Amino acid sequence: MPRQFKISVPASSANIGPGYDVLGIGLSLFLELEVSINSKDAGETNQDVNNCKLSYSEDSEGYSSVPLDSDANLITRTALYVLRCNNIRSFPSGTKVHIKNPIPLGRGLGSSGAAVVAGVMLGNEVGQLGFSKQRMLDYCLMIERHPDNITAAMMGGFCGSFLRDLTPQEMERREIPLSEVLPEPSGGENTGLVPPLPPTDIGRHVKYSWNSKIKCIAIVPNFELSTADSRSVLPKAYTTSDLVFNLQRLAVLTTALTLDPPSADLIYPAMQDRVHQPYRKILIPGLTEILSSVTPSTYPGLLGICLSGAGPTILALATDNFEDISQEIINRFAKFNVECTWKLLEPAYEGAVVEQL
Numbered sequence: 001m002p003r004q005f006k007i008s009v010p011a012s013s014a015n016i017g018p019g020y021d022v023l024g025i026g027l028s029l030f031l032e033l034e035v036s037i038n039s040k041d042a043g044e045t046n047q048d049v050n051n052c053k054l055s056y057s058e059d060s061e062g063y064s065s066v067p068l069d070s071d072a073n074l075i076t077r078t079a080l081y082v083l084r085c086n087n088i089r090s091f092p093s094g095t096k097v098h099i100k101n102p103i104p105l106g107r108g109l110g111s112s113g114a115a116v117v118a119g120v121m122l123g124n125e126v127g128q129l130g131f132s133k134q135r136m137l138d139y140c141l142m143i144e145r146h147p148d149n150i151t152a153a154m155m156g157g158f159c160g161s162f163l164r165d166l167t168p169q170e171m172e173r174r175e176i177p178l179s180e181v182l183p184e185p186s187g188g189e190n191t192g193l194v195p196p197l198p199p200t201d202i203g204r205h206v207k208y209s210w211n212s213k214i215k216c217i218a219i220v221p222n223f224e225l226s227t228a229d230s231r232s233v234l235p236k237a238y239t240t241s242d243l244v245f246n247l248q249r250l251a252v253l254t255t256a257l258t259l260d261p262p263s264a265d266l267i268y269p270a271m272q273d274r275v276h277q278p279y280r281k282i283l284i285p286g287l288t289e290i291l292s293s294v295t296p297s298t299y300p301g302l303l304g305i306c307l308s309g310a311g312p313t314i315l316a317l318a319t320d321n322f323e324d325i326s327q328e329i330i331n332r333f334a335k336f337n338v339e340c341t342w343k344l345l346e347p348a349y350e351g352a353v354v355e356q357l
């Protein structure tokens with residue numbers, strides 16, 4: 001039976017200041033996969049060794065850089081990982097996947113989290129595995145180890161998350177690098193091995209409320225910063241006072257963002273951070289100046305400002321004055337010869353969805 005469905009996964013902003021690797025919010029910018037499975041298409045050219053014909057919209061972010069071999073592209077490679085864990089070697093014959101991606105790559109808006117979530121949902125759908133979102137989260141967390149973007153992309157809304165304590169055996173699995181868990185990209189040897197199933201219920205999360213008057217402005221610089229590079233500059237240990245500084249703000253922030261009317265007096269200081277932003281300034285020109293000088297007193301309507309995920313995007317939360325706030329940040333980046341675009345976004349409350357067509 002031919003099948004057609006669409007998978008849609010939101011972008012996300014992680015950390016929201018003090019919640020490093022904990023907080024994430026799904027954003028109204030959606031990675032979409034249009035999928036068809038028809039065995040009559042199996043003979044078409046460009047079906048690759050995994051029975052997949054992958055295409056990418058020309059107007060999508062990453063059009064010129066994203067690989068289109070199904071065992072190299074992060075989305076389909078993740079889907080193959082899910083299938084192979086479950087003893088299915090490849091896509092059903094005649095699978096076509098068309099990707100539309102408006103999420104800028106390597107900018108701190110959760111492009112890789114969305115790609116991994118989309119890949120796991122794709123594997124679940126084509127393999128007809130019937131997994132719940134909670135189980136799919138386990139597969140995602142085997143690939144992207146911090147739960148903040150992944151949870152927000154899968155579950156939607158404003159989330160707090162952590163990984164449960166793993167047994168020593170499971171801890172060992174935690175260290176399995178991506179290349180050993182996922183099938184090798186083209187050229188690599190297909191060993192035919194069945195990867196081990198992920199442990200169950202690794203991710204725990206709650207969904208907080210969100211005051212819908214609060215909008216999310218993303219100011220997106222025109223350069224990429226990989227999450228791995230941005231994590232490599234962080235220290236291995238912190239002082240008690242810096243950790244307490246973040247914990248106090250994190251506890252207040254999660255409720256402050258639900259209150260009506262939203263209070264800049266509460267939110268702005270509660271979005272300060274001493275765990276990641278101060279260290280990332282060496283990778284993002286102008287970061288310290290931008291975070292400290294664009295304030296609610298100079299820009300009424302602004303509630304708080306932080307680095308989005310691993311950067312370089314800046315996330316400003318505001319109820320008003322969106323254009324002026326964005327322009328001020330764009331001008332400050334311009335002094336460092338960094339050009340930016342900006343987007344006014346809403347929380348994506350629903351998270352990842354599959355629509356049968």
Ligand SMILES: Nc1ncnc2c1ncn2[C@@H]1O[C@H](COP(=O)(O)OP(=O)(O)OP(=O)(O)O)[C@@H](O)[C@H]1O
Pocket residue numbers: 012014031062066067073074075099101104105106107108109110111112113115149225226227228308309310311
């Ligand atoms: N739609 C996509 N298709 C294929 N690969 C993708 C896609 N989106 C992201 N990727 C891969 O993920 C990489 C970016 O991941 P990275 O974790 O560095 O940044 P990010 O997820 O955009 O930012 P952050 O995690 O800080 O929010 C890209 O360089 C690309 O390899």
Ligand SMILES: N[C@@H](CCO)C(=O)O
Pocket residue numbers: 014015020021022146148149227230231276309310
């Ligand atoms: N919490 C992560 C989000 C980026 O993936 C970080 O800041 O490195």
